[in-house]
Amino acid sequence: xxxxxxxxxxxxxxxxxxxxxAQWVVLGPERMFVPDEIALEIIxxxxxxxxxxxxxxELASRYAAPREEILADITSLLDDLAAKGVVTA
Amino acid sequence: xxxxPLALLAELTHxxxxxxxxxxxxxxxxxxxxxxxxxxxxxxxxxxAELGCLQIHLSGGEPTARRDILDLVRAASEAGLYxxxxxxxxxxxxxxxDALAAAGLDHVQLSVQDAEPAxxxxxxxxxxxxxxxxDFARLxxxxxxxLTLNAVVHRQNLDRLPAMIDLALALGAGRLEVAHxxxxxxxxxxxxxxxxxRTQLDxxxxxxxxxxIAHRGRLVIDYVVPDYYATxxxxxxxxxxxxxxxxxxxxxxxxCHAAESLPGFDFPDARTTTLRAAWEASEAFNxxxxxxxxxxxxQGCARAEQDWGGCRCQAFxxxxxxxxxxPACALSPHHALLAEALDASDRAGEGFTYREPARLPPALPVxxxx
Ligand code: SF4
Ligand code: SF4
Numbered sequence: 001x002x003x004x005x006x007x008x009x010x011x012x013x014x015x016x017x018x019x020x021x022a023q024w025v026v027l028g029p030e031r032m033f034v035p036d037e038i039a040l041e042i043i044x045x046x047x048x049x050x051x052x053x054x055x056x057x058e059l060a061s062r063y064a065a066p067r068e069e070i071l072a073d074i075t076s077l078l079d080d081l082a083a084k085g086v087v088t089a
Numbered sequence: 090x091x092x093x094p095l096a097l098l099a100e101l102t103h104x105x106x107x108x109x110x111x112x113x114x115x116x117x118x119x120x121x122x123x124x125x126x127x128x129x130x131x132x133x134x135x136x137x138a139e140l141g142c143l144q145i146h147l148s149g150g151e152p153t154a155r156r157d158i159l160d161l162v163r164a165a166s167e168a169g170l171y172x173x174x175x176x177x178x179x180x181x182x183x184x185x186x187d188a189l190a191a192a193g194l195d196h197v198q199l200s201v202q203d204a205e206p207a208x209x210x211x212x213x214x215x216x217x218x219x220x221x222x223x224d225f226a227r228l229x230x231x232x233x234x235x236l237t238l239n240a241v242v243h244r245q246n247l248d249r250l251p252a253m254i255d256l257a258l259a260l261g262a263g264r265l266e267v268a269h270x271x272x273x274x275x276x277x278x279x280x281x282x283x284x285x286x287r288t289q290l291d292x293x294x295x296x297x298x299x300x301x302i303a304h305r306g307r308l309v310i311d312y313v314v315p316d317y318y319a320t321x322x323x324x325x326x327x328x329x330x331x332x333x334x335x336x337x338x339x340x341x342x343x344x345c346h347a348a349e350s351l352p353g354f355d356f357p358d359a360r361t362t363t364l365r366a367a368w369e370a371s372e373a374f375n376x377x378x379x380x381x382x383x384x385x386x387x388q389g390c391a392r393a394e395q396d397w398g399g400c401r402c403q404a405f406x407x408x409x410x411x412x413x414x415x416p417a418c419a420l421s422p423h424h425a426l427l428a429e430a431l432d433a434s435d436r437a438g439e440g441f442t443y444r445e446p447a448r449l450p451p452a453l454p455v456x457x458x459x
Pocket of ligand 2: 388392396
């Protein structure tokens, strides 16, 4: 994925709160993915219009952290989620 | 405390226009008049979500044979469950499917009987069914819904597995479930006509492995080697009463959809028992939980908490004892039964006993014309 990519949850994938186990999960057909805190924050920002660059801007201002580092981190995380079929470009 | 279940299988009805000879419904089919009503199902969906279920599989029979299917999908979705419809696809048109999608349906799982139309229609016992399924699959993807194709495989269609993989790709399915027939109920009655040969099985396994590589990122293929050719059993349902519960059309709350045929059980009645009470406190759910109930050779076996001694329904179907080690395990004293069944199927023909209601309802008097 590049900074211009607009990632979104893959078709059939839904983010849901799992109250019984006090966690959030991404559900798909016959599968379930439990994101860690950072992945969850990023998944929540996938609205189908924000690009990777925009997500990095958002997180950089939220945490007053270096933007380029954040962009590199979320790119590798989203590449990983794409390989697992959780998100698509 | 018992960990909560992840998924509910709601068998809404045993009615189905198809007659598959391996149908997983019990041989004693429930009549329409005995089915749970809309309000009871809706209450169960809320209870399932509160208990911790994340997914619901609306199944049957053919779930869309229920006239209230739209209300049931809406109820499941509003309860917060990821809602999957397991269907033969022959009863729905585009308008009804769009309505289901609008009601919150998340995913469709469509069964196909073969890749070759004449054979598919013969196996399903329903003329024209295959063509309807293909039309339906196109409607599903056009509605923007994710599609899984479910192919139940056996001796009479396994040679065409590569064509079924191509079909899944052509129809735009994201996932293909290749399920070998499980031999209890109707399928046990048809075992000799359905059992694949070793040669077929090896070719199928190779075809799946090649397709997984060739279509990575495009098609996920779920495939498990069948019990009769295995030396260790599968972990059935992730363990009895551990991840999964099912409710039958008449409202029996079960640890697995096939369990209703096991004798000596008093399965909780959903009309009078909550899902939570059934899950946490019923004798039926507790009986085969954990490892304490296990006989030798499971007792103390290193795999006891991996496969949980295999399938209780298969153990009963083959040995008459639901608490026995699954004969699919080579350590079971009954393991030779599987080899004998393979032998018998070698010499058998291809005729089916189709799934039919045991007793048809009495014929209605036909009023005279005019
Ligand atoms: S297996 Fe065949 S007969 Fe049984 S419910 Fe499914 S489509 Fe109907
Ligand atoms: S003996 Fe029992 S626990 Fe051990 S592998 Fe066989 S079925 Fe599984």
